[in-house]
Amino acid sequence: MTTIEASPAAAPARKRSAPKPMEETIEFYGNVPDENEGKHFRYCPGCGLGIAQSAIMRAFERLELDPKEIVTVGGSGCYAVMGSYYQASQAHMGHGRAAAMGTAIKLCRPDLTVVTLQGDGDALAIGAQHFVHAARRNIDITVIVFNNFVYGETGGQHGPTTPRETITQTSPYGMVENDFDVVDIALGSGAGYAARTTVYHAQHMVRAIEGAIQHKGFSVVEILQNCHELWGKRNGMPTAPDMLKWYKDNSITAARAAKLEPEDILGKFIIGTWTGPERPELGEEWRKLVDRVQGGEVEAAKRGSGKPPALA
């Protein structure tokens, strides 16, 4: 996995104050299923979604967000229940449509924090058009992509990020297609902030998400996640620790990768944070336009502008 050339940016520095006990964070942001009512987390034992779910809560806490001012938006997949485990409002609806819905929510309520929770298939197969166009518009939302290389909820079929030659339920002879690089697509589509992290690097994950939410504009965090049940088992890593160790052994930081030769980073997961050029944010631009129209400064140009454009 490689990443197109972009300036590696530092993730936000660790806060000096000691983190609160996790119980307090969960109490404030979490909505834990009540086992006394026979309800349980819907993840498989050892699933990386649990680590990601905690990291997202930690990021909310570091940013001191009010759960009433957070909206999570998502589609279909194992992660789709995650929204219900938070105190925040949630819209887990059409498969792949989170970026479209999130764009509209943010335009109507710019004061809210909009975080989409999406799988690799949700964000980059069925919802790829909304993902790239939300990035192009640079709407101030954060897209979190849980990339486990596989369609988990339907039983382990290949998806747009499945590595070549690996075995899935619909690539029984080995995957013949090429895979997407989430960070490349995000940056290439205009995202101002993109990060890649893994479930092994839990502290880095918290900082990456915190930075993404803080970033004014479209931001993406790719979380490389273990699906040992449906992908690991078919590819020589049958347990969660196997996959965490795989991420540990095969990840290098963007800062370190920048100093290595291309052949030395081949096949490695490059984790880190990248920033793209600063571009106008859609919501802010639209509100400025409304002010100008309502203030009588500009009229709809029905006959054109009368001059060639100065292209940026």
Next chain:
Amino acid sequence: MDLNILERLKLPSEGIRVADRRLLQGNESICEGAIAAGVRFYAGYPITPCTEIAEQMSIRQAAVGGVYLQMEDEVGSIHAVMGASLTGTKSMTATAGPGISLMQDGIGWTQTDEIPALIVNVQRAGPGLGNATRSGQMDIMQARWGPNGDREAIVLSPSTVEESFWLTLKAVNLSERFQTGVITVPEGLVGLMREVVDIPDYDTVPIETRLMPDDEGAADPSRIYDGTMTEIRPFAAVGTEHRSINGNWMRPETDATHGVRMPLTGLSAQDYNIRRLHHKITERRDEVTFVEEVYTDDAEVLLIAFGTQARTARFAVDQLREKGVKAGLLRLITLFPFPEEIVQRAAANANLVIVPEMNMGQIRGEVTRVLRQHPAEIVGVNHVDSTYIEPDEIMELVPVAARHLEGAAV
């Protein structure tokens, strides 16, 4: 201002002040009706014959402080509309032809997860790509049955430019009242023609807004769960004191939005909710049923038409009456829920029912269904070449009038 239009649409006319009289295109009229109703978010993808709605909205939403968002496709458009509506903003989209097919998934969500939205399908002719610049009435059953699964739908059809204004306003009101995606199906002809419209002062028109948790009476548990399968629950918008949970329609017991847990789980919750999605509308049928009746009291020949074809049917009725035929017209403004009882009543004295429509007989199928125990002959006049049905074609089907047309003695 045509007060008959308001009366038919059950809109109170008191206090409405006319502000302007303008020659408006149907698509413009739809935009203005929506803005008058309080629509402050438009998302869409341009498609003929409704592009003027997008163009007009790009001007108007900036002026009224709303949002115009041109999406990457129709799927994104309908989901953006839902996202906006989740914030409590009245929202709409417009499309046509293959665009409305692409939107079916999202339309299903608006009706199932009870998210108010207006969907305008300015009907072009034909299946598939269709005939973009030609008019049709071929998306009627799709409007009712397009999305997967079983739910009731409100589908409305205007026949003039002025009616388009008020019907659009009414459709937004109904979407708010019933918390569902309401579909209007003006034909391309209505969208593209120009007629004179009396524009009201928007501050004086009757508008409705969805029931919210903090509204008076909304916290009354009987309004939230009364076990009658007809309740319309308060709508918790995102970013308020009330946690808004969307996308789990089958599990009302987990719905913390309203602070009330429903005593249902699993399949009984599914059963309850599917029935409720029907009953909340059908048990309030009077609120959503609008028709225009011309000489239906004693009609022996009953014409049932909608949209533009009701306008030519009206000519046929007048001419038949001149020839001594007791003809009448039932114009359906509400197509769904299908006005079964009104059709049965209007057909009470009929021995011939004629359904002229610009498709192969979609509404005729509904008429046949509800008159299955009625002895009247039911025939269709069907155009699928985008030409309009002439009064003579209808009259040819009435024996007395047909003889006259052929020059025979009456």
